[in-house]
Every structure is written in C-alpha cells, then in structure tokens.
Amino acid sequence: MTLETTTPEQIFRDFEQIPFIYIAFLILTALVLSSLVKRFIPALARLMPPRFSYYLLPMIPIFRLVITGVTLLLLVPTIVKPTMQNFIAFFGAVGLALGFAFKDFASSLIAGIIAVYEQPYRVGDRVTINGIYGEVQAINLRSLKLVTPDDDAVTIPHSCIWNGSIRNANDGFREQQCSALFYLHPEHDPELVRQILRDVALTSPYTQFSRPVRVVLREFPLATQYRIRAYPIDGHDEFAFISDLTERGKTALREAGYKFAAMRSPAMVDPGESAI
Amino acid sequence: MSEENDLKFWEFVKPGKFELPAEPASKRAASFFEKLFSGVSDDAGEGGIEAVQSELKNAPRSLIDWLAPYPCWKEATTAIKEALLPWLEDETLEGYSRVLVAPYGSGLGEMLQILADENKWTVLAAPDYSVLRTRNFSWLDALPAKSDKPLIIPRLEAFFLRHYNGLEHLRRLVSKLFHSRQRCIIGCNSWLWHFLDSAMHMRESFNKCYYLQSLSAQDLQSLFCSLETRKSYRPTVFRQADNGSFILPPEMTGKGRLDAAVIKADSSADAFPSAFLKKLAVESRGIPLVAWSIWRNSLRLAPDEDVAELAREVADKDAATSATAKTIWVKAFEDVELPTIPGDTGQTGAFLLLYLLQHDGLKTDAIFDLLSIEKSRLIGLLNRLHKAGIVVNENDVWRASWQGYPAIRRFLAEQDHLQDAM
Numbered sequence: 296m297t298l299e300t301t302t303p304e305q306i307f308r309d310f311e312q313i314p315f316i317y318i319a320f321l322i323l324t325a326l327v328l329s330s331l332v333k334r335f336i337p338a339l340a341r342l343m344p345p346r347f348s349y350y351l352l353p354m355i356p357i358f359r360l361v362i363t364g365v366t367l368l369l370l371v372p373t374i375v376k377p378t379m380q381n382f383i384a385f386f387g388a389v390g391l392a393l394g395f396a397f398k399d400f401a402s403s404l405i406a407g408i409i410a411v412y413e414q415p416y417r418v419g420d421r422v423t424i425n426g427i428y429g430e431v432q433a434i435n436l437r438s439l440k441l442v443t444p445d446d447d448a449v450t451i452p453h454s455c456i457w458n459g460s461i462r463n464a465n466d467g468f469r470e471q472q473c474s475a476l477f478y479l480h481p482e483h484d485p486e487l488v489r490q491i492l493r494d495v496a497l498t499s500p501y502t503q504f505s506r507p508v509r510v511v512l513r514e515f516p517l518a519t520q521y522r523i524r525a526y527p528i529d530g531h532d533e534f535a536f537i538s539d540l541t542e543r544g545k546t547a548l549r550e551a552g553y554k555f556a557a558m559r560s561p562a563m564v565d566p567g568e569s570a571i
Numbered sequence: 572m573s574e575e576n577d578l579k580f581w582e583f584v585k586p587g588k589f590e591l592p593a594e595p596a597s598k599r600a601a602s603f604f605e606k607l608f609s610g611v612s613d614d615a616g617e618g619g620i621e622a623v624q625s626e627l628k629n630a631p632r633s634l635i636d637w638l639a640p641y642p643c644w645k646e647a648t649t650a651i652k653e654a655l656l657p658w659l660e661d662e663t664l665e666g667y668s669r670v671l672v673a674p675y676g677s678g679l680g681e682m683l684q685i686l687a688d689e690n691k692w693t694v695l696a697a698p699d700y701s702v703l704r705t706r707n708f709s710w711l712d713a714l715p716a717k718s719d720k721p722l723i724i725p726r727l728e729a730f731f732l733r734h735y736n737g738l739e740h741l742r743r744l745v746s747k748l749f750h751s752r753q754r755c756i757i758g759c760n761s762w763l764w765h766f767l768d769s770a771m772h773m774r775e776s777f778n779k780c781y782y783l784q785s786l787s788a789q790d791l792q793s794l795f796c797s798l799e800t801r802k803s804y805r806p807t808v809f810r811q812a813d814n815g816s817f818i819l820p821p822e823m824t825g826k827g828r829l830d831a832a833v834i835k836a837d838s839s840a841d842a843f844p845s846a847f848l849k850k851l852a853v854e855s856r857g858i859p860l861v862a863w864s865i866w867r868n869s870l871r872l873a874p875d876e877d878v879a880e881l882a883r884e885v886a887d888k889d890a891a892t893s894a895t896a897k898t899i900w901v902k903a904f905e906d907v908e909l910p911t912i913p914g915d916t917g918q919t920g921a922f923l924l925l926y927l928l929q930h931d932g933l934k935t936d937a938i939f940d941l942l943s944i945e946k947s948r949l950i951g952l953l954n955r956l957h958k959a960g961i962v963v964n965e966n967d968v969w970r971a972s973w974q975g976y977p978a979i980r981r982f983l984a985e986q987d988h989l990q991d992a993m
Contacts (some may be wrong), residue, residue: 344985469987495735497770500922500942504769504989528987532918539943547735551706 306381307374314373321373325366332358333433345529346469352418353467356411356434363436399454403437406453410434415461421471421530423462424451430531444534464530470503471530475540477548478518478556485512485519491551492523495544501527501536518556580790581650583671583781589993592787592852630870630899638807638899639798639867642859644678648686654781655756659721666778668748668755670727672764673783674993675928676860676973683725683758692720697729700937704734708743717753727759728931731767733941738771745776761991762928769989782993785857788844794859795848795866796823806896811847812871813903818845821896850904854977856993864973869907871900910960910975912982919944920952921986924971924979927962928991932970 336355340348375385393401416422416439420431427449429441441449455461465471479488489510496508506526513520523544527536548555630638652659655669673679687694698710715722724730731741748755757777759767764780767773774780786794796819799807809818820843844852847869855862912920922942927933938953939946953969956962961975971979984990 344987346987490739491735494738497738498733498735500733500925504766529918542943543735550736 306376306384308376318370318373321366321369325362328362329359332362349417349419349467349469353414353434355418356407356436359436360408360411399452400437402457403452403454406456407434407436407438410439410453410456413456414467415456416463417467420467421464421533423464424455425459427451464533469530470506470526470528471533472506472524472526473533473537473540475523475537475544477521477523477541477544478515479521479548480554480556481514481517481519483519483553487551488512488521488548488553491547492521492544495540495547496523496525499525499536499539499543501529501532501539503528580786580793581647582784583650583654584784586672586780586782586992589782589784591785591993592849592857628872630872634872635867635870638870639795639863640801642678642794642798642863643801644682644685647678647682648689651682651686651756658779659754667752668757668777670757670759670764670777670780671783672759672761672780672993674761674785674856674858674991675931675971676858676864676976677783678859679758679760679783680726680931683723683756686756687723687725690720692723693718694723694725697726698740700732700934703730703732703737703740704940706736706739708740711740711743711747714747714751715753717751719754721754721756722748724755724757726931727757728763728929731763731930733766733926733929741767741773742771745773749776760929760931761993762925762989763931765991766929766989785993786852786859786862787857788848788852790857791848791852791862791866792819792823792844794863795819798863799824807899808896809870809899809901811845811903812900813906816845817842818847818901819843847901847904854904854909856977856980858973858976858993860973861976865907865909868909868974869902869904871902873898873900910972910978912961912978913955913959916952916956916982918986919948920956921983921988923949923952923956924961925983925988927969927971928979928983932965932968934967935969938969 332355336351336358340351343351371382371385375381410416411434416424416431416434418431418434421429422431422441424441427441427443429443429447429449431439432442432448433440438450438452441451443449477492489512492510493508496502496510502508503526507524509524511522511524513522523540525536525540527533545555651671654671658665658669671679671683684694686692693715695714702710727741730744731737761782764773799819800823806821807824808821809824810816811818851862851865855865919942922944923938926938926941930937933941935953938949942949953962957964959975960972961979962969963972980990
C-alpha cells in the first residue's frame with residue numbers, strides 16, 4: 296500500500312487563480328458590515344424605549360459572528376481548491392496551527408462562540424468575573440469589555456467561562472435587585488424602622504413597583520442590620536438608586552430619632568457588599 | 572337632540588366598564604387609504620379653502636373665551652350623585668367610603684367641591700406641605716366629628732406627598748376614616764390612585780371606586796356645543812380649515828341658530844361627530860380639559876376679519892342682531908401644533924413629570940425637596956419644559972400642561988414609568 300502525500304500545490308489554487316480583488320472586497324465588506332452592526336444596533340437601541348436595549352444589544356456578537364462565519368465560508372474556496380480532501384487538510388492544518396501557536400487565542404475564540412449561545416453574559420448585563428464588577432459594554436470574538444463603576448474599562452478573555460464563575464446580577468433583564476444597608480443601635484422599635492425604610496423605598500423615583508420591595512433585618516452583637524431590597528426601573532440606575540435609598544433612609548431614620556450603630560464588627564460585612 | 576340629552580355625557584362607571592375612545596377599525600382603514608390616495612384625489616373644488624387655510628390667523632383670546640369657555644362642572648355633579656345615590660340613601664351602609672377616580676385634567680376636584688357646596692357637605696381641608704413632610708400627625712385629631720352627611724375629600728393629591736413621611740399621613744387618614752365609620756367621598760387623580768394601589772394596595776382599603784368615563788367624540792361634540800351656546804349671541808359655524816366641512820353640527824351652535832335648510836348637505840347627521848372630533852377624542856384619551864385645551868388651540872379666523880371689531884362685538888351684545896353666521900375656522904387635526912417633549916428631557920425629566928402628575932402640581936421648593944436632584948439641573952429642566960409648553964407655572968405651582976399631557980403620557984410609557992389605567 297502506498298501513501299499518497301498532498302502537496303501545497305494540490306491544496307491551494309495557483310497564485311494567478313486567486314481573485315485578490317474579490318478577497319479584498321469580501322474582507323472589506325465584512326469589516327464594514329461588522330462595523331455597521333456595532334454602531335447601528337446601539338444607535339437603534341438608543342432611539343427605542345430603554346427596555347428594548349436588553350434585546351437588541353445582545354444581538355451584536357451574534358450578527359458579527361454570522362458575518363465572520365459567512366465571510367470565511369466565501370473566502371476559503373477562493374484560496375483552497377474546492378475538494379473535500381483539500382478542505383479537510385486545510386482546516387486540519389489551521390486547527391493544528393491554532394492549537395499549538397494560538398492555544399489561548401483559540402480557547403477564547405471557541406469560548407466566545409459558546410458564550411454567544413450559552414449567554415452567561417450579554418451586552419448590558421452587570422456581571423462579576425474574577426472579582427471584577429461592571430457592565431458588559433461589548434462582546435468581541437476573543438474577549439468581552441466591562442466598564443466598572445469607577446469607569447475603568449476591563450477586557451476579559453472569554454476563556455474565563457471554562458473555569459471561573461460568573462455572577463450575573465440581572466441576567467438579561469432590565470431590572471436588578473439592589474440593596475441598601477443600614478446599621479442601627481440595637482435598642483429600638485424594629486417595626487417602625489422597617490416601615491420607615493419601606494416608605495423610603497416606595498417614595499424613591501427609581502423604584503420599580505412591579506417587583507417586591509422588602510426590608511429585612513439581621514441581628515449582630517453591636518448593631519441591627521436593615522437591608523432594603525428593591526428594584527430600580529432600569530438596572531443601569533443601580534448606583535443612583537442605592538445612593539438615593541441610603542441618603543434618604545439615613546435622613547428619615549435620623550429625623551425619627553434613631554441612633555446609628557457606633558461601630559461595625561467584621562462579621563457584619565456582607566460578602567455581597569464588596570461587589571457593590 | 573334635546574339640550575338635556577346633550578349634557579348627559581358625564582358618567583362614573585365601575586373600573587371594569589371604563590373604555591377609552593377609539594376609532595373603529597374600519598374608520599382607521601378608511602383614513603389610511605384616504606391618506607394613501609390623498610395625492611391623487613381631485614381637490615380642485617377646495618382650492619379656495621386651501622388658500623384661506625394658509626392665511627388664517629389666531630383668534631383673539633377674548634373670542635376664544637367666548638367660543639370655548641372653561642367647562643362648568645355643575646352637570647357632572649349630577650352624574651356623581653347618580654352613581655352614588657343608592658349608597659347615599661342606604662341606611663345600612665355597604666361600606667363607608669366611595670372613591671371617584673379621574674385622569675389628570677378632568678376637573679374632578681372642582682366637581683366634588685361644587686357637589687359639597689350645593690349640598691352643604693363638609694369638605695376636609697388638607698394639611699400644609701410642611702406638616703405632610705414631618706411625622707407630626709396631630710392634624711388628624713382635628714377631623715370633623717361623625718355626621719350623617721358625607722365627608723368630602725375633593726383631591727386626595729392634597730393629602731399626598733411622595734416623601735418618606737408622606738405615605739404615613741395617608742395611611743393614618745384612611746385608618747381614621749375606617750374607624751370613624753364616617754361616610755366619605757374621595758376624589759383622586761388616576762396617576763396618584765395607580766401609585767397608591769401599586770405601592771400601598773390602597774384599593775383594598777376602600778369599598779368601591781368609580782372611574783370617570785372618558786368622553787367619546789360624540790360627548791366632545793356635545794360638550795363643545797354646550798360651551799359655545801353658553802355665551803353665544805349669533806349664529807356661528809365651525810368649519811375645518813382645509814376642506815370646509817363642519818366640525819360641529821351648525822344647528823347646535825350659536826344663538827339664533829341657522830335653519831337646517833340653509834345648511835349645506837355636508838352637515839347631514841351621519842357626518843357627525845366629525846373626523847376632527849374623533850381624532851381629538853383618541854388623542855386626548857377623552858379627558859375633558861385636555862380635549863378642551865386642544866380645541867381652543869385649533870380655533871382660527873379668516874384673514875379679512877378685523878380682530879378688534881370681533882372683540883368689540885363680543886363685548887357688545889347688540890351685534891346679536893346680525894343675521895349672517897359667523898364662521899370660525901378650525902385647523903385640521905394634523906395641523907394642530909401640540910407640545911412635544913424636548914429631546915434632552917431624559918430620566919430626570921420623567922421623574923419630574925411623574926411627580927407633577929401624581930401631586931397634581933408642585934411648588935418650586937417642593938420639587939427641589941422631593942426630588943434629590945441638583946437644583947441647577949431641575950431649574951434647567953423646568954425652563955426647557957416650560958418653553959416647550961409641556962409644563963406651566965401658575966402662582967408658583969408647576970403643573971403639566973393639558974395640551975402637553977398626551978405627549979407626557981407617551982413619554983412616561985416609553986420610559987416604563989408607572990402608568991395610570993386611564
């Protein structure tokens with residue numbers, strides 16, 4: 296039995312046969328389309344009522360992935376001779392090269408494709424990845440871009456989904472539960488405090504009334520912790536909402552004559568607080 | 572149609588029976604095709620009217636006040652009494668309170684005030700703003716003693732403050748009324764009612780509530796005719812400026828009304844209510860003052876008319892001897908310029924407008940106090956909205972303009988803010 300070897304001449308088209316103008320046109324069209332999608336969809340989302348942005352923005356990476364895929368499908372036959380054997384050989388070689396030389400890149404790329412379909416995060420979601428909290432601003436093929444509350448842009452490769460955990464605060468929805476914490480001196484009437492704090496939440500202009508407003512309390516040795524749990528109409532207002540609840544809650548409690556806890560023990564620090 | 576029947580457009584209904592005015596689907600389709608083929612239809616015969624339309628001028632304020640004076644709510648009180656009569660006469664009361672809900676710009680507070688004045692029923696005075704924002708509830712101790720006559724709260728908005736101390740005042744008021752077993756009639760703006768229901772489940776605290784039924788195009792026709800005839804002194808006809816068709820039936824407008832025989836064929840009964848009024852009913856959601864305000868805005872005069880002379884005629888009723896009908900031109904509904912929300916209004920603007928609707932207007936200091944937003948931003952916003960005609964300032968009280976209400980409602984819906992059900 297003799298083994299047939301495949302030479303590059305058998306896989307690739309002759310140099311004269313490669314339509315360079317067509318290839319340039321394809322790449323250019325893909326870039327333009329991709330750029331248009333990147334600009335047009337956010338612009339459309341801005342024009343429409345805010346709730347639509349949660350449906351429109353996650354479409355961006357899907358469209359861009361489709362554009363890239365279609366471009367590659369059109370591009371490969373212009374360079375490779377269109378036989379099944381050649382395609383297998385070409386993609387096998389590319390796969391091997393990526394596997395060795397661009398292992399991490401390939402890993403992120405594949406994770407990116409999976410992330411588009413599995414959706415552990417979408418554009419507009421507020422997520423915590425590797426301890427970094429922020430809003431997903433863009434999902435590219437290799438990475439996603441987060442913007443933190445301090446306005447820092449953080450780029451995280453999609454490969455984070457393989458091993459790390461991803462905490463998604465709103466999971467594609469517009470609303471997101473927010474908490475405001477208050478620590479009072481233990482000697483007081485908790486029923487009245489809960490009522491006051493509930494009214495603080497009910498009178499906030501940000502509050503979404505289709506979701507519940509709750510005030511829960513927890514006893515600590517040095518203080519009683521009160522937590523207002525409520526949803527803003529738009530999750531983007533998370534920090535404005537928490538600030539509004541905290542500011543007005545403190546004023547209301549002070550006006551009603553309640554004393555705040557003099558000190559907080561380390562046990563009182565909620566693990567969730569660090570994320571906010 | 573008798574005059575008595577003309578005024579039967581006020582009606583209070585149970586929430587399930589409330590309906591918004593709507594154009595029938597067939598009419599909508601017809602207007603779509605009319606629009607589609609408007610370019611190819613032969614309008615040659617109306618060329619003269621188009622020429623007039625482009626030159627029409629605003630009617631003077633005095634004439635508008637004459638043609639469309641502020642509605643008189645006296646007739647509406649009859650509707651309230653009708654709705655509440657079985658309960659008012661019932662010795663064994665089924666519940667001690669009744670809530671009447673009406674959208675912003677319905678004149679509900681005035682209706683209830685007139686009802687109370689007519690029947691010498693006690694009106695509960697609202698506490699001052701400075702009291703409502705504290706936890707001082709002593710004003711509730713001064714509530715009138717229990718009486719057989721109903722206690723009237725014309726505007727529950729006056730007892731409400733969207734402030735962390737404000738809600739407790741309302742809770743205590745409701746509780747006090749419940750314990751006193753005092754018969755009570757409460758008027759509430761639909762925006763506030765929806766807020767109270769969502770935030771405090773207020774509906775459950777009251778036995779029954781009634782909604783003011785929205786005015787249909789037919790109702791608006793009756794309303795505008797009744798307003799016009801209140802002060803009219805000579806035959807008047809209202810014609811649409813772009814095609815000359817009658818907006819109100821000419822036989823129902825003006826004193827010394829025109830003989831039906833001399834009215835053109837296009838005033839036949841089936842042409843009424845006119846397309847203008849149907850569109851107005853839909854746009855205004857059948858809210859009396861919103862529709863009235865847009866109606867006043869659409870009235871125009873022909874260019875050759877001497878405004879000063881007309882104003883003099885209005886003041887001098889001797890002119891009533893005039894035999895010829897006065898023509899008032901009405902802009903086509905599409906040409907009526909209504910206020911629009913400025914593009915940069917944003918979320919802060921939505922908060923402000925929502926608060927103004929829920930409180931039925933707020934003083935400048937109260938706005939600063941209730942909305943924890945920088946004063947400079949609020950001042951800029953108020954100025955922009957005022958300039959756009961969306962809000963008005965009367966005696967230092969800011970409120971949503973009636974003409975701007977349809978735009979405000981749409982804007983708040985787009986922003987996903989709590990909506991009223993009306």
